[in-house]
Amino acid sequence: MLLIGTTEGIYCAPLDEVDDATCVLDSKRVLRIRKFGGAVFAATQSGLFRSTDGGTTWTNLGAPRDEVYSVLMSPDGERLYAGTHPAHLYVSTDEGNSWRELEGLQDLPSREEWRLPRHRNEAHVRSLGTHPDAPERVIAGIEVGGIHVSDDNGDTWTERREGLHDDVHHVLVPESDEFVASCGGGLYRTRDAGRSWTRLDVAVDHTYFRESFAADGRLYAAAARSSPPSWGGKHGPDAALFESPDGGDTLKSVSYPGQPEEFILAWTASDEAGGDIVAGTRGGHVLRRVDGEWAKSGSVPVGISSLCMA
Structure with a gap:
């Protein structure tokens, strides 16, 4: 089943029947849906939720702040992390029954610089990542504040923002020392x-x-020509989709349904369809890459912000 995180909760549908999707969680904007082991987690502006039945029912885990922007499970399954707005990071070692703030993130030298006027002059922990080959490493992407790395499960942190744009939306971690930052x-x-x-x-x-x-072996990345204040024109975001066979060294522009008005904001891969790549757009459309070409699978009535196969 495909779980579709939107600006108004989570929808669920078979990939071949997206137009018949039903709402399974009524919430504010869903920033991230991620599957860890046998559970699915949803980071939303209404809290952090967990489903253990493939997305049919959801439990609010009572994270310390309502606006949860990112979620991560450690490779050993012992620690659950929640990144919030304002930019704080919490960890639970009892499956979300209790939480402890990882205060070391607040001690970074650049902490007072993390803010953006259109985000209430605050920042948020927009992305969290790790890799099985470095199980104690946690990577945090801050919007707006750069990337920071902990090598002790989040207790202490080092800034890794030099040479990087500080408006970090997502951090992909394909290897233990390799990160791709979408900014x-x-x-x-x-x-x-x-x-x-x-x-x-x-x-x-x-x-x-x-x-x-x-x-x-292929990297996918979508981009708008510039930031959201410019999206009111004839072509909206004037978006593009790039594919790279070499980890990003070369970016090839490819066509997809709805461009340039439709901006791809979310990704997942379909196990049940032989590994097809699935994308979700700002306008609520689900796209699927089949035999090297992009096609529309269906739509939901609101914009898509995250995807996950349950």
Whole structure:
């Protein structure tokens, strides 16, 4: 089943029947849906929710702040992390029954700089990542505040924001030391755990990236020509989709249904359809990559912000 996180809760449908999707969680905006083990977690502006039946029913885990922007499970399944707005990070070691703030994130030298006027002059922990080859490492992407890394399960932190645009929307972690950061001012990659960064979008004229995805040796990244204040024109975000067979060294623009008005904001991969890549757009459309071509699978009535196969 496909779980579709939207601006008004979560919808659920078979991938081949998206137009018949039903709402299974009524909430404010869903920032992230992620599956860890046998459970699915939804980070929303109404709280952090968990489903253990594939997305049919949901339990609010009572995170310390209502606006949860990111969620992560440690590779060993022992620690559940919740990143919030304002930018705080919490951990639970009892499946969400109790929470402890990881206060080391607040001690970083740049902490007082993390703010954006249109986000109430505050920031949020927009993305959390880890990798099984570095199980004690937690990577936090802050909108707006850069990327920061902990190598002790989140207790202490090091800034890894030098050379990186600080408006971080998503951090993809394909390898233990390799991160791909989708930012409001470019697409960046590190291969030394954030100590240095390479900008990948220098040969394209779209600079506002929201999320990247990797599967079968290929990197996918969608971008708007510029930031949201410019999206009121004839072509909306004037969005584009890029595919890369070499980890981002080259970005090839590819066509997809709805462009340039439809901006792809979410990704997942379909197990039940042989691994097809699935994308969700700002206008509520679900797209699917079949035999190298993008096609529309269906739509939900509100904008899509996250996808997950349950």
